Every structure is written in structure tokens, then in C-alpha cells.
Amino acid sequence: MQENKRVFMKPGKNNKEDRINFVKFWAKYVRTHEDEEWSRQQNMLINSQIKPRVSIKEKAEN
Amino acid sequence: MEYNQEKKKITCKRELSELDRFALDFLGIIERFTDYVVISGYVSILLGRSRVTEDIDIFIKKITKEQFSNMYNALKEAGFWCINAEKEDEIFSYLEEGLAVRFSYEKTAIPNFELKFPKDKLDEEVFSDFIIVELPKGSIKISSLERHIAFKKYYLKSDKDKEDAKHIEEVFSSKIDYNKINKLKELIKNRNKNAGK
Structure with a gap:
């Protein structure tokens, strides 16, 4: 069972850093x-x- | 997500996206005719990266013209079309030239699958260390996480690719073999050098 906890993101100093921080977050x-x-x-x-779209597998199942 | 390194298996109980359904549909046909391994962006997306893509890249093991013909007919029968050409001779010749060919559902162009043959030993090794991702409705073979990270960081190298690699490094942090990544980094550097990149 994984723990569901609140995580926070550190704001980046520029767009690139902010994007990487969001990836980490x-x-x-x-x-x-x-x-x-x-x-x-x-x-x-x-x-x-x-x-x-109805997948091929789902079409076959129906 | 649970990653069993010994069994080379990731169990992911994710809700399937339309992209996952498309992948399972297409790969279910491909695997009847040849081996495949999914590489690049969709690997990160399947494992949680928060972005979209218009294509899913795969390597398929080299096949004969006859095997390709059978596979192409099965794809057409299932409702896929090749975006690059209609005649199978032409599509197969693209593959043999080392080019990638794209397939999508009939009457659409996005999303699509980009298929190619491995072009050298380094590409071929993708078939020896792949991982199976088990999903609620099927499974998908992806390149090893180390290979994925190494190619994203040291071969493709765009911001998007580095972010794709970072996502995998962060999600599977303790289970990444950095010695393997460094070895792959050297092989990629040598290949780039030989190709004059």
C-alpha cells in the first residue's frame, strides 16, 4: 500500500527550472x-x- | 507501481488512457509476427509522465518481406493504415533503408506508431534487456529504464527528452543502475563520434 500524502513543489527561478521542479514534484x-x-x-x-475509440480488444469482447 | 528488477517486470494498475488502448491494439497485432520493444517518450508517459505525444516509437526485429506482408495485411484488416505509403513493397523498402514508417487508425493520423528496424548492435541490444509493463488489460514491452534514460540524456538531449529521463529517474530512483547508464553513455558517445555528430 502506497502512502497518499501531500507533496509540495519548489517554485523555479526561471521557466526551465520551474519545469524541472514540476517534473520532480x-x-x-x-x-x-x-x-x-x-x-x-x-x-x-x-x-x-x-x-x-472502441479498441479492437473491446470490440472482440462485446 | 511495483518494479521487480529480477523479473524485469513493472506492475502498473493505472487507468488506461486512449493512448494506452491504441498501444495495446496495435502491439497485439505486431507481436503475432515479430518481437517489438517500445522506446522513447511513450515509455515515460506510460509510467506516469504528465505529457502527451502524437507518436509511439518501437523497434521491431528484422523480418522477411513475406513476414512483413502478413503483418501488414493483419494491420489493415484490424483498421490501421500506413501514413507513408500504401504499397507493401514501398513500406518494406523504407524499413530496409533504415527509415521509420508510421501507422495510425484508418481516417486518422494522430496518434500513430513509428516502427523501425534496429540499425546497429546498440539498437539491437534493446531486445536483450527489455522490461514488461503489466497493465490491467494487457502488457507492453518497453526498453530497460537505464537504456531509456541514457538515450534521452545523451542521444536525444532536448529539454523534453531530459525531462522524460528525469521523470523515470525520480519515480524509480533507488532501482536505477547508474553503472549501466554510464556504460551506455560511452557507447552512445562512440556512436555519435563515428557518425560525426
């Missing part, structure tokens, strides 16, 4: 939260840009 979030939790948030980003 998010990686820590992934490490400390359940897969279902971080992936649900990640999917909001991914699925907003990719059209849903």
Missing part, C-alpha cells in the same frame, strides 16, 4: 499515490487530445 506524486489516482489525472490531459 509530479514524479514524487506518482511515487506516493495509487496508480489509479495519478493516472486518472494524467488521462484528463491525454484523453483531451486523443479521440476515444
